Each structure stands twice: as structure tokens, then as C-alpha cells.
Amino acid sequence: xxxxxxxxxxxxxxxxxxxxxxxxxxxxxAENIENKQVHDxxxxxxxxxxxxxxxxxAKILPEAGFLTEEKTTAQTEKPLRWIxxxxxxxxNYIHGLPPYSISVALAEDxxxxxxxxxxVTHDExxxxxxxxxAFLNKQPIQVSDTKKVFDSFLATGFPFKDYKYxxxxxxxxxxxxxxxxxxxxxxSAAVDLAYVxxxxxxxxxxxxxxPWDIAAGAFLVKExxxxxxxxxxxDNFLFGEEIIAGNPLIFEALQTIIxxxxxx
Numbered sequence: 001x002x003x004x005x006x007x008x009x010x011x012x013x014x015x016x017x018x019x020x021x022x023x024x025x026x027x028x029x030a031e032n033i034e035n036k037q038v039h040d041x042x043x044x045x046x047x048x049x050x051x052x053x054x055x056x057x058a059k060i061l062p063e064a065g066f067l068t069e070e071k072t073t074a075q076t077e078k079p080l081r082w083i084x085x086x087x088x089x090x091x092n093y094i095h096g097l098p099p100y101s102i103s104v105a106l107a108e109d110x111x112x113x114x115x116x117x118x119x120v121t122h123d124e125x126x127x128x129x130x131x132x133x134a135f136l137n138k139q140p141i142q143v144s145d146t147k148k149v150f151d152s153f154l155a156t157g158f159p160f161k162d163y164k165y166x167x168x169x170x171x172x173x174x175x176x177x178x179x180x181x182x183x184x185x186x187x188s189a190a191v192d193l194a195y196v197x198x199x200x201x202x203x204x205x206x207x208x209x210x211p212w213d214i215a216a217g218a219f220l221v222k223e224x225x226x227x228x229x230x231x232x233x234x235d236n237f238l239f240g241e242e243i244i245a246g247n248p249l250i251f252e253a254l255q256t257i258i259x260x261x262x263x264x
Contacts, residue, residue, distance in 0.1 A: 003114060003130060006060060006106070010104060011125060013053065014116055017102060021120050025093060026096075028093070046069070046087045050068055050073075050084060051073075054072060054073045057082050057084075064082055065078030079108060080106065080107070081110075082105070082107075084212055085103040085213060100119075102116075102118045103115075103212065112218065114127075116216055117190045117193070117194045125137055128219065128223040134223040145247065146249065149250050154182070154204065154205075155203070156172075156173075156184075156205055157185055157187075157192070158185055162207070165263075169262060172258060190213065192204045193214060193218060196221050196246060207262075211238050226245060229244055
């Protein structure tokens with residue numbers, strides 16, 4: 001497999017699928033919105049986007065399996081596997097609010113080897129492959145060089161169904177409001193991580209996330225020179241439902257602060 005050619009081919013597919021998302025945003029009505037569970041929405045757009053991605057990626061890399069959010073295809077445990085979120089930021093999307101994105105990663109034996117995130121509203125395609133660097137619209141990107149948490153600009157996500165850390169999570173907001181340049185919640189973890197990879201954010205943390213939310217973004221942060229762990233500093237961020245990502249200059253301090261406040 002030529003990984004670079006595979007990802008470049010996937011980029012075209014994802015960009016065209018993004019056009020579908022853009023064209024459909026004014027057509028979604030209340031009757032088109034389903035609740036998978038409380039505050040967790042899905043529309044025909046999510047499902048159709050996933051079907052388009054699965055069909056196209058199966059042609060690009062026939063030997064690969066799939067792990068997808070909407071389960072429109074068989075979830076297959078193969079050595080090579082695409083991890084797909086066909087519309088990250090569905091709540092934003094149904095309210096006509098940016099950002100929203102497509103997130104696609106490729107894993108080999110559950111090790112991430114490529115990632116693509118397309119932020120549709122700004123027509124920004126972030127992508128990279130193992131050893132090849134990370135890019136935004138064909139231009140190389142890297143994480144920021146901010147040296148102190150106090151000087152950092154951070155992103156997070158609000159819990160919407162899992163409230164086990166809620167009280168301590170609110171304490172992290174209070175801390176970073178007082179001890180950083182600012183904290184943002186955009187509504188798409190994939191975009192948050194893409195923005196860490198290109199240096200717009202210095203760090204990101206969130207819990208109760210699924211592999212399709214963070215796989216591509218975590219890969220891009222690493223390929224752009226950043227660090228990614230779970231809250232304890234380990235490697236179980238892909239399936240462990242918790243993640244910290246950031247530039248390597250602030251990462252250790254950021255991880256220590258989050259671990260101390262959030263986990264007590």
C-alpha cells in the first residue's frame with residue numbers, strides 16, 4: 001500500500017462528501033432529526049454521508065474494514081480499518097452553526113497511521129500520513145510554540161450525556177479562565193484537534209469521546225509535532241474515552257493540571 005496515494009485519493013472523496021453536507025444544511029427539518037440518546041442527534045445527512053464515505057473508501061482500499069459512528073456498514077475487525085465520523089458537530093449542523101466536519105482515520109492493528117479532517121464551512125482540509133507530516137490545504141502545519149499554560153489558548157468540549165466528572169470539570173473551566181489566554185468550546189472535537197495540529201489552539205482536553213470523534217485529530221496532532229495521551233498520561237486515548245492533546249512545551253504542565261483537578 002502506498003499510504004500517501006491512498007490518503008490523497010481519500011481527500012478527494014472527503015472533499016466531495018463535504019459538498020453534500022454543505023448543500024443539505026438548509027434542507028434539514030425537525031422531522032429529519034432522530035435522538036440516538038439524550039442530546040445525541042443524527043439525521044439522514046449523517047447516514048448518507050457515511051454511506052458515501054464507506055462506498056468510496058472501499059474502492060480506494062478494498063482490504064480495509066470499518067469502524068463508523070452510524071453503523072451503516074458492518075463493523076469489521078481487520079488489520080487495516082477506517083475510523084469514520086461522517087458529520088462531527090451534528091448539533092451545530094442542525095442549527096446552521098459552524099464548525100462541523102468530516103473525520104476519517106486509518107489504523108493498522110489499532111495504531112493510527114493516517115488522518116483526514118475536513119472543516120466544511122471554511123473549506124479547510126487537514127490531512128497527514130505516517131512519516132509524511134501534516135497539512136492544511138496542501139501547506140505543512142505544526143503545533144504552536146507557546147511555552148506556558150498561562151499564555152496558552154485552549155479548547156474543550158462540554159459533557160452532554162456523561163456527567164461523572166461534571167463537578168470537577170467545572171473546576172477546570174474556572175482554573176483555565178483565570179490561568180490561560182482563553183478557553184473555547186466549538187462543538188466538534190475533530191476540529192478542536194485539527195486546530196491544535198495547526199497551532200491555532202495550544203491544547204485540548206475532553207472526556208466521553210468515541211474513537212471516531214478523535215482518531216484523525218489525534219493522529220494529526222502527533223504528526224504535527226504534538227503530544228496526545230489519556231488523562232493519566234497513558235496511550236489509551238483512542239478507546240479510553242478521554243484525551244489531552246497539546247504542543248510539547250506545555251503538555252506536561254497541562255496534563256498535570258487536568259489530572260489533578262479533574263480526577264481529584
